[in-house]
Amino acid sequence: MAPLLEITDLRVRFEDEVDALRGVSLLLDRGESLAIVGESGAGKSTLAQCTVGLIQPPQASGSVRLAGEELIGASAELLRSVRWTKAAIGLQGAPLNPVATVGAQIDEPLRERAGMGRAQARSRALELAREVLLDPLTLERFPHQLSGGQRRRAMIAMALALDPELVILDEPTAGLDPVTKGELLSRLSQLARERGFALIIISHDLSAAVALAQRTIVLYAGEVMEAGTSATVIEDPAHPYTWALVRAYPLMTTTKDLHPIRGRSPGPRAVPGGCPFHPRCTQAETICAEEHPPPEPSRGRLVTCHFGGVLDLLKAEGLGMTYRSGRQRTTALADVSLVVRHGEAVGIIGASGSGKTTLARILAGHVNPDEGSVVLGSQRVASSWRQEQRTFQRAIQLVMQDPWDALSPRLSVQEIIREPLDIEGAASRPESEDRVAEMLEAVGLPSSAEFLSGRTDSLSGGELQRIALARALVARPKLLIADEPTSMLDASEQARLLVILRELQVEMGLGLVLVSHDVAVVRKVTDRTVVLDGGRLAEHGPSELVCTSPQSPAARRLVEAAGIGLSPDGSEAPALAHEREESTWTRA
């Protein structure tokens, strides 16, 4: 049987310069649900409008077939017969006629298209209102008298009025409070199941997509970046864009600070050549700017990426390290494996002596492990004096725990930060001085001549650590390893450094490995966390899970020590109680 909706190579171009859609293809079967997600300006609403023939040639080209009927270039009669009965759309923001009551507007298609009488139409409208959990009284009101949630429900009731086979809802939950949103979503999925209509839901709200739709497609700059089942696409994203989008999305379970996608959405007027996402992608290579990748199956879904999705940046396997002194053997690491993906932040936590620093040094290639291997991209990382190896390993930079030790007391600030460039020898003196000034600004330090020519002995620990960070970043690494970067700093300096670290990580698209014994720090900055205990991997998983519901005893001890309350509901109860007390007091 032919699919209900078949879109092939759909292109939409407005005013001869705005590329809203650039070759979208998708299939939707009867009764199936599909979510279309993406940032503002990705072409989501344009795509929705095309599925009911609202956009026609010359702007649109390609093919949209709904139940076997071609909608692109279709006659007005055909379109009229299709709309509401076969495919109904609930437009963004629920635009209702302000001078008619909501009830009259729901009645309208029932009377005109289904030929019902006034009374029959009204009773059907009441039934619909009940189905979408809309208070029947609101039917007598005008749109401006309704709340946002009620207007959206009215919109949905209208869309469902003629029992269409396909319902398209554009941002049905935007601007709703979580309670209303939850109710509406569960009602919609229930309705879809009961009545068996196919559902396309357009949203930048990823949780809505997962809750409602079996499949999800990710749209970027008018193209499908990734398409697959919602569970795979949203919970285990493959495309770098989906991955960034998921991380930018606030979840109740994430305690981590929001992680914006670096750069700006290109906007449909100036879509970059090659892969449209390449300027913002953390793993872009030259091919990404030159060639447009085709959508290809990868990891159980379609991915439009030259590399089949997010690549592993660093892969450590079976690392083991034993220190010997005389006959005594101390196992610092045993069988530790770790993966850091492009642009990902991974935390390594563990008590003192659990092998964190040894691991950090091995990952950075400062020390060779006794067992196992570390691979960056496709090349092995190893401590070596060979020119080729040294040059390659510039891509990994280590920020050490003790900034007093990490910065030479004999060099000026300028010389210290310029050192990686001096060694590289590619940039001229003025160029490297510009880079130094730029980096200093990025880490929030002055770049005055006085500061640059000064020594490090008069600076605070926080300033020194920021200099060390600037020095590591001036080398343009792909992976930054920070070994307890804040352990010697006070709380305010720690906060400043972490904020800077996170911002620069996003902006420069770095992979980050953050080593710390402080769970509170790690959960703020990282996506995934690895727990080390006595040189072994005790636990690993998403940071929010490891930090809120640790499974291993080692992780539990660390979390308890960090004082993150493990109260049953997961809230930080004491702080809240304190706030409440304070507010009552002020009121009195």
Add this chain to the structure above:
Amino acid sequence: MSAKRPPFLVLGGSVTGAFVLIAAFAPLVAPYGSQTIAGPALASPSMHHLLGTNDVGQDILSQLIWGARTAALVALPAAAIAMLVGLLVGGLAGLLGGWVDSLTMRIVDMFLAIPMLPLLILIAALVGPSQITVIVLIAAGAWPSIARVLRSQTLSLAQRGHVRAARGFGGGALYVLRRHLAPALGPMLTANLVYWMGTAVVLQSGLAFLGLSDPTQVSWGEILNRALTHEGVYFSSEWVWWVLPAGFAIIIVCSGLAFLGLAFEPRFNPRWNRA
């Protein structure tokens, strides 16, 4: 320790300073030329010859001053060469480790095991007396122990964060040695330089005393050699102004350099460094 430091520094510093100045300005300071026959043979000290004259009538004070110049011209280059070789070998062995380290340290052990003076005498006798030979020989004898000391310091310095960081930026061994190790080892190098200059003065005097240095150049060892081979030197009071001053010159300069070296020592002691 700190209470002891200033006297050593003052004493060593002034002796070394005087030695270097006299050596540098010998032509201005010396009353007579190095080979000039300035008066009667074996004259007693007088206004014209403050320390008298030797068997051919050369002014002994002038000979001492010119001898200081010879000593400095041998000691300084010899110690500097030894230092450079020691820094390169010890530094690279410490940094590179592995077979480079093992091999060079075995060579160093070999050099250290061979008794220095007899070897120097043998080679000097075989190659023939010249200033350059003496410099090279002293440097060859000095570098192994310098290399050994610098290697152990390098091993600990290589663990310092800024050294590891420099490697992480892709810096090679020579870069790390030049930019990070040499400055950090600076005080230690200075102390070693001073110490080995003292040793070089003794060695040079010894070789000259044995007649294994350039016979046309005045040196303290050569003065002693001439004086002690002069028949009957002990039977008159001549030895008091002919033998003793040269002997004292050697002792004073060596002690001065040793004191200065001692005064520098706390500065390269790691425990002092950290304070």
